[in-house]
Structure formats: structure tokens, C-alpha cells
Amino acid sequence: VNEVELNLGCEYRWYAEGRTRFLSSAFAETPQGEPVAPRKSAVFYNPFSKLSRDLTVIAVQSYFQTPVLVGEPLAGSGVRGIRLLAETDRVQHAFLNDINPTAVRVIRENARINNVSERVTISQLDGNIFLTQHSRHGNRFGYVDVDPVGAPVRFLESALRACDSGGMIGVSATDLAALTGRSAQACLRKYDALTFVSGFSKELAVRILVGSVARTAARLGLGVKPLLSFSHRHFVRIFVSTSKGKAAASETKQNVGWFFFCPECFTTLATEMSNPPSRTCPNCKRWGRLAGPLWTSETADRNLLARMLDASSNYTDAQNMLRKLLEEDTSMIGFYSVAELARGMRTSPVSPSVLIQKLRENGFRATRTHADPGGVKTDAPPAAVRSIARDLLRTMRVP
Ligand SMILES: C[S@@+](CC[C@H](N)C(=O)[O-])C[C@H]1O[C@@H](n2cnc3c(N)ncnc32)[C@H](O)[C@@H]1O
Numbered sequence: 001v002n003e004v005e006l007n008l009g010c011e012y013r014w015y016a017e018g019r020t021r022f023l024s025s026a027f028a029e030t031p032q033g034e035p036v037a038p039r040k041s042a043v044f045y046n047p048f049s050k051l052s053r054d055l056t057v058i059a060v061q062s063y064f065q066t067p068v069l070v071g072e073p074l075a076g077s078g079v080r081g082i083r084l085l086a087e088t089d090r091v092q093h094a095f096l097n098d099i100n101p102t103a104v105r106v107i108r109e110n111a112r113i114n115n116v117s118e119r120v121t122i123s124q125l126d127g128n129i130f131l132t133q134h135s136r137h138g139n140r141f142g143y144v145d146v147d148p149v150g151a152p153v154r155f156l157e158s159a160l161r162a163c164d165s166g167g168m169i170g171v172s173a174t175d176l177a178a179l180t181g182r183s184a185q186a187c188l189r190k191y192d193a194l195t196f197v198s199g200f201s202k203e204l205a206v207r208i209l210v211g212s213v214a215r216t217a218a219r220l221g222l223g224v225k226p227l228l229s230f231s232h233r234h235f236v237r238i239f240v241s242t243s244k245g246k247a248a249a250s251e252t253k254q255n256v257g258w259f260f261f262c263p264e265c266f267t268t269l270a271t272e273m274s275n276p277p278s279r280t281c282p283n284c285k286r287w288g289r290l291a292g293p294l295w296t297s298e299t300a301d302r303n304l305l306a307r308m309l310d311a312s313s314n315y316t317d318a319q320n321m322l323r324k325l326l327e328e329d330t331s332m333i334g335f336y337s338v339a340e341l342a343r344g345m346r347t348s349p350v351s352p353s354v355l356i357q358k359l360r361e362n363g364f365r366a367t368r369t370h371a372d373p374g375g376v377k378t379d380a381p382p383a384a385v386r387s388i389a390r391d392l393l394r395t396m397r398v399p
């Protein structure tokens with residue numbers, strides 16, 4: 001293929017991901033090899049979201065038993081949908097949509113290059129109109145992928161309406177300033193949720209996003225269950241399964257609530273929506289922080305994660321992430337950072353794996369977290385964590 005033949009209306013480059021070769025706009029790179037403002041390029045493609053696409057491929061392959069229809073309202077270069085067609089045998093047909101006419105030309109070319117044109121329908125509509133056109137029973141998707149720049153909130157309701165009961169939805173968010181609490185006002189405005197800055201902000205970001213999807217679903221008489229949730233580099237990504245009915249919706253809503261954190265003594269507390277906690281710390285009586293509504297239960301389905309891990313041998317980065325996610329016990333909210341713990345005790349940090357082992361020996365639950373290599377999740381009370389860490393440091397000093 002040469003440039004004259006293609007006439008894509010933009011300067012393009014060849015890329016490869018998984019088993020797929022494709023075209024998208026050329027982007028400028030920083031000295032660190034990061035893309036410079038991919039949102040300003042003629043057709044959006046960010047190589048640093050590859051992990052999100054790899055895990056999408058593996059999730060679709062592992063979740064569905066039979067081929068389904070896929071809907072991508074914000075397809076960009078089409079790489080995600082085309083990879084789903086080329087790298088799984090669980091997609092019957094993909095509907096790829098983008099509002100940008102240059103993106104639509106690039107999607108058409110990429111489908112042709114990858115020999116999947118017959119199984120792709122391409123459109124150039126506003127994402128919500130596209131999804132609404134697929135919201136009637138018989139016309140819905142098994143898998144819907146919402147991958148915007150920024151917050152996904154404006155597409156959530158129509159994505160849920162366009163997804164079959166028993167289907168799956170993947171949602172990304174890149175507005176980390178809002179979700180991690182650096183811009184708490186933006187979080188309140190967009191996600192209708194309170195938040196605060198802490199060492200475990202990336203986990204709260206995931207929980208606020210899952211909570212937002214769950215609340216939107218419940219309102220529509222749908223239930224959702226988180227299958228896989230993670231934060232990585234510039235984005236947060238979640239996958240949920242959907243199911244129709246009041247019972248599922250009510251059950252979903254029960255997993256959305258409030259989270260209290262005391263930055264003085266590290267006391268944490270999760271409560272139901274109907275029972276917001278007091279801002280006064282029940283332990284030290286000082287003024288604590290409140291986040292929510294957010295998802296207070298597990299943010300992953302371990303059975304699916306294990307199946308995904310089995311299917312991930314060709315995807316090294318995804319495999320590493322899946323291993324971390326399988327290790328993590330997401331029924332506990334928040335985590336300690338060993339560095340922060342050490343600063344508070346004016347000592348040097350202990351190794352997270354040694355601390356985890358000691359906590360377990362003392363009868364507590366403890367795991368690592370994908371969100372921070374120096375993070376430790378545990379149900380041990382803060383005083384016990386400190387005393388165990390202190391004991392560890394003492395024994396470590398003995399030659
Ligand atoms: C982050 S990019 C998608 C990247 C792609 N999913 C991938 O994995 O590479 C977001 C895309 O949404 C498109 N977009 C923005 N607003 C839209 C809207 N209201 N309706 C449809 N597409 C829209 C942009 O043109 C852009 O291509």
C-alpha cells in the first residue's frame with residue numbers, strides 16, 4: 001500500500017499490536033518515547049493503552065462461550081475492534097463507530113488490511129446516537145467498549161442500554177485528576193462522588209468508576225458485576241458483566257457506599273449508601289476524609305481472572321497484570337504504602353512481601369496491590385500494622 005493509493009487525509013504510520021498490523025496518524029514522541037498529545041492527532045491512537053487492548057482481547061475470548069456482536073462507539077483507528085476480530089474466535093461481527101471522518105477512513109483501511117471487512121460495519125455518528133440505535137432487544141451487543149479521552153460518564157447510560165443481559169462492558173477513564181482527587185470538584189461534578197487525595201488514590205479511582213457504572217445501571221433496572229478493574233499509567237480500566245432485573249439492580253446498589261479514612265491514625269470504615277459515616281474518626285476523634293458513593297465490594301471476578309491468565313501466554317504485559325490482579329484481595333479497601341508507613345514511624349521501609357508474610361502469621365489477611373509495588377492491603381487494625389512493622393525492623397537490625 002502506498003500513500004497515494006490510501007489518501008487517508010492524514011499523515012500515517014504503521015503499527016503492530018498482538019497479531020494485528022494497522023495504520024494510524026503519526027504522533028510526535030517526547031524524549032522519553034511518550035506520545036505527545038495523542039488527542040491532537042488526526043486519528044487517535046495511543047500506544048501506551050496497548051495493555052488495555054490486550055486485556056480486552058483476552059477478556060472477550062475468556063468471558064464469552066459463543067461469538068457475539070461487538071459495539072465500539074469511540075473506535076479511533078479501529079485497532080481494538082479489529083484486534084478482537086483477528087485475535088479471538090468470539091466475535092461474530094463488530095460495529096465500529098467514530099465521529100471523526102478521518103478515523104472512519106482509517107478504520108475502513110485497517111479492516112481491509114486485516115481481512116475482516118466482511119465482519120465489520122463502520123459508521124460516523126455521535127457515540128450516543130450509535131449506541132441508542134442498538135438499544136432495542138435483538139439489536140444489542142454482547143460486548144460494548146467505551147474508550148473516550150477523559151471521562152466516560154456521558155456514554156454510560158446508552159452503553160448499558162445497548163448491551164445484552166449477560167453481556168460485558170469495558171470502560172476506560174483518563175481523567176485521573178478528577179478520579180484520584182487532585183481535582184475533587186471535577187470528580188463531584190462528573191461522577192457525583194466525593195473523593196480525597198491519599199496514597200491509595202488509584203484504587204479509589206477504580207472504585208469511583210465502578211460505582212458510577214453501577215449507579216447508572218441500577219437506575220435502568222440493570223445489575224453489574226465487576227470482572228476486572230485496574231489502573232495503569234494514564235488510565236483506569238474496568239470490565240463489568242450486566243444482567244437485567246430489579247433483583248440484580250438492587251444487589252448492585254448494595255455494593256455501592258461510602259468510605260471513611262482518617263489520615264491521622266489510618267482508621268478506615270466502609271458503610272452503605274443509606275448510612276453515611278460521621279466525619280469524626282471513631283478511633284482518634286479527629287476530622288477524617290470521606291469518599292463515595294463508590295464500589296465497596298470486590299472489583300474482580302477471580303474465576304474469570306484465572307481463565308484469562310490461562311489464555312494470556314501470547315501477551316506478556318497482560319499476563320503480568322493478571323498475575324498481580326489475581327494476587328490482590330479487593331474485598332479490602334485501600335492499602336498501606338510501606339514508604340509512607342516508614343515515614344510515619346521515622347524508620348526505613350520494610351519489604352512489602354515480608355510485611356505481608358508477618359501479617360498473615362499474625363492471623364490477618366494481607367496481599368499486595370497492582371496499584372503500587374510498595375503497597376500492602378490488610379484487614380489488620382492500624383496499630384497492629386505499625387507494631388508488626390516495628391518488630392520486623394527490630395529483628396532485621398539483629399545480625
Ligand atoms: C481514546 S480514542 C479511542 C481509541 C480506541 N478505542 C483505541 O483503543 O485505540 C476516542 C475516540 O472517540 C472519538 N470521539 C470523541 N467524541 C465522540 C463522540 N461524541 N462520538 C463518537 N466518537 C467520538 C474521537 O474521535 C476518538 O477517536
Ligand SMILES: [Zn+2]
Nearest residue numbers: 262265281284
Ligand atoms: Zn483517627
